[in-house]
Amino acid sequence: SQKIEQNSEALNIQEGKTATLTCNYTNYSPAYLQWYRQDPGRGPVFLLLIRENEKEKRKERLKVTFDTTLKQSLFHITASQPADSATYLCALDNYGQNFVFGPGTRLSVLP
Amino acid sequence: EPEVTQTPSHQVTQMGQEVILRCVPISNHLYFYWYRQILGQKVEFLVSFYNNEISEKSEIFDDQFSVERPDGSNFTLKIRSTKLEDSAMYFCASRARRSGETQYFGPGTRLLVL
Numbered sequence: 001s002q003k004i005e006q007n008s009e010a011l012n013i014q015e016g017k018t019a020t021l022t023c024n025y026t027n028y029s030p031a032y033l034q035w036y037r038q039d040p041g042r043g044p045v046f047l048l049l050i051r052e053n054e055k056e057k058r059k060e061r062l063k064v065t066f067d068t069t070l071k072q073s074l075f076h077i078t079a080s081q082p083a084d085s086a087t088y089l090c091a092l093d094n095y096g097q098n099f100v101f102g103p104g105t106r107l108s109v110l111p
Numbered sequence: 112e113p114e115v116t117q118t119p120s121h122q123v124t125q126m127g128q129e130v131i132l133r134c135v136p137i138s139n140h141l142y143f144y145w146y147r148q149i150l151g152q153k154v155e156f157l158v159s160f161y162n163n164e165i166s167e168k169s170e171i172f173d174d175q176f177s178v179e180r181p182d183g184s185n186f187t188l189k190i191r192s193t194k195l196e197d198s199a200m201y202f203c204a205s206r207a208r209r210s211g212e213t214q215y216f217g218p219g220t221r222l223l224v225l
Contacts (some may be wrong), residue, residue: 043115043202043216044154083161089154096158098167099204099214100213 002027004102006090012108021075021105024092027099030092034067038087038104045092047088048075048091080109113137115217117203124193132188132220134203143186144204144214145178147171152208160186178202193224 005058007022023033032051036044050057050073057064063076077084087104114136124130129130136143145157160178177189186205190197200221204214 038154041200041219041221043219046213046215072136091154096219098159098169099146100156101146101154103153 002100004028004090004092004100004104006088006105008105009103010106010108010111015080015082015109015111017080019077019080019084019107019109021088021090021107023073023075023091023102025071025102028071028092032093033064034091034093035062035064035073035075035097036089036091036101038089040087042091044091044101077107080107082109082111085109112128113215115203115205115215117201117217117220118214119217121221121223123225126195127192127225130190130193130222131176132201132203132222134186134188134205135184136186136203136205137207137215138184140205140207140215142214143168143178143180144208145188146202146204147199148202148217148219149186149197151197152212156189157201194195195224198222 004025013019034048034049038044048057048064050064052068061078065074085108089104089107090102091099116126117191118133143160148154158172175191179187179216200219202219203217206214
């Protein structure tokens with residue numbers, strides 16, 4: 001059956017450290033994978049998109065990797081700040097069909 | 112920067128009543144979506160809409176649900192006879208192309224069915 005998993009429901013890290021979040025999927029062949037940030041009671045906000053033929057994408061303190069062999073994406077936030085505390089969602093874009101979201105990882109950056 | 116807007120932000124209704132949730136997608140976008148998120152759970156796809164017709168729908172989107180684009184700007188989700196389990200955040204999203212770029216999400220409508 002098709003499944004998307006994110007490594008942990010919650011992740012606590014110290015300010016200044018690098019947060020690494022994992023997204024694993026089975027029985028999908030996504031053309032694109034995206035990461036979103038969601039704050040409580042708000043809609044998902046787009047962060048980064050990575051294509052199946054790209055290994056890595058960066059945007060400021062954010063980095064995403066995409067390994068279609070391992071069926072895994074890693075999302076890194078370097079020099080994390082308390083303002084980065086939120087739930088981070090990975091979403092698969094299955095060749096123009098709807099997005100399929102993972103359950104999210106709630107990140108808390110402690111001062 | 113253009114954004115997706117949704118109204119109302121909150122809706123409280125009695126079980127069995129009809130509700131209409133409204134969305135104004137980004138103006139040059141062609142593909143429209145509704146998602147829902149039950150409290151504490153993941154974002155779930157409901158329906159996608161293109162060229163004035165449904166292009167895909169999930170198992171959640173049963174006969175109680177319908178979507179419409181009544182004019183050039185609004186995109187609505189109607190629930191004909193609400194159930195308690197319809198209580199959730201409902202998000203509208205839009206994008207310019209079918210694939211290869213992100214969907215932009217609205218702020219959501221929190222629906223509470225009593």
